Amino acid sequence: MxxxxxxxxxxxxxxxxxxxxxxxxxxxxxxxxxxxxxxxxxxxxxxxxxxxxxxxxxxxxxxxxxxxxxxxxxxxxxxxxxxxxxxxxxxxxxxxxxxxxxxxxxxxxxxxxxxxxxxxxxxxxxxxxxxxxxxxxxVTRHHRRSGLSALTPREREVLGLMAQGLSNSAICSALFLAPVSVEKHITNIFTKLELLPAEDSNRRVRAVLTYLNG
Missing domain, CATH: 3.40.50.2300 (Response regulator)
Structure with a gap:
């Protein structure tokens, strides 16, 4: 590098x-x-x-x-x-x-x-x-928006770890969850935040941005 x-x-x-x-x-x-x-x-x-x-x-x-x-x-x-x-x-x-x-x-x-x-x-x-x-x-600086309020406590926890840049496997270790559970939470996060796939943008980063601005 x-x-x-x-x-x-x-x-x-x-x-x-x-x-x-x-x-x-x-x-x-x-x-x-x-x-x-x-x-x-x-x-x-x-x-x-x-x-x-x-x-x-x-x-x-x-x-x-x-x-x-x-x-x-x-x-x-x-x-x-x-x-x-x-x-x-x-x-x-x-x-x-x-x-x-x-x-x-x-x-x-x-x-x-x-x-x-x-x-x-x-x-x-x-x-x-x-x-x-x-x-x-x-996160403390901003008010929570409706999209984030739709997330469950566990989904917000997962999104917070995503904001730190943790991979799915690292989130599994931090929360003692199975990979399939983490994948399901992340899919739910994308759905609730209305983050559809796009060629020119990273949904994971867009979810983090929503979280930080929420």
Whole structure:
């Protein structure tokens, strides 16, 4: 996998480079500003960009806004936000196109390298990886819509785990359910949220977006 990293802290940036390189990935650029991120992605067309929210010169939301600019381009690149902060005003915008290939992890809650590397692989492959705290804050921000109110407690629980980016098998393990039960819950979720199959969109991501905006 070819990766671009945008992180202003030297030790963390170099640590990510070492981790990814040691696990067989190729870091094609490691930069510390939002403009340099945009230039690196345009030059290298990586499989994934790992981006901090707050980058120089303002240390506010430059990285996240650059990530949104990348997501608005074609071909749409995969982006994994890794930050100390939850920028709620922008976080759901990462999912707004309904395509996946996005993630948002909190630095101080990354406690297992295997979990982080799994999130890297999942986002690069077009899936999602949302920290549970990010999901909690986004859901708390919004009122529940009628489509979500039609879900059973178990279906909402399954959808919440989907929002974190868990696969069907991981949901089975988390809820101690059989695969057929999880598949049935997900089918019911799609039906109740009126998410019909579409060639240009990922129903799983659209369900997550509905949940976060609900």
């Amino acid at each position: 070819r990766v671009v990293i945008a992180e202003d802290l030297l030790l963390l940036r170099e640590g990510l480079v070492r981790l990814l390189t040691d696990t067989g990935h190729s870091v094609v650029a490691a930069v510390d500003t939002a403009p340099a991120l945009l230039d690196a992605v345009a030059e290298h067309r990586p499989d994934l960009s790992i981006v901090d929210v707050r980058l120089p010169p303002g240390y506010r939301d430059e990285g996240l806004r650059a990530a949104l600019d990348l997501r608005a381009s074609e071909p749409r690149p995969s982006v994994l936000i890794v930050s100390q902060y939850v920028e709620r005003a922008y976080a759901t915008d990462l999912l707004a196109d309904g395509h996946g290939g996005v993630g948002y992890l909190l630095k101080d809650r990354i406690t297992a390298l295997d979990d982080f590397l799994d999130a890297v692989d999942r986002v690069a492959a077009g899936g999602t990886a949302m920290d549970p705290e990010v999901v909690r804050q986004l």
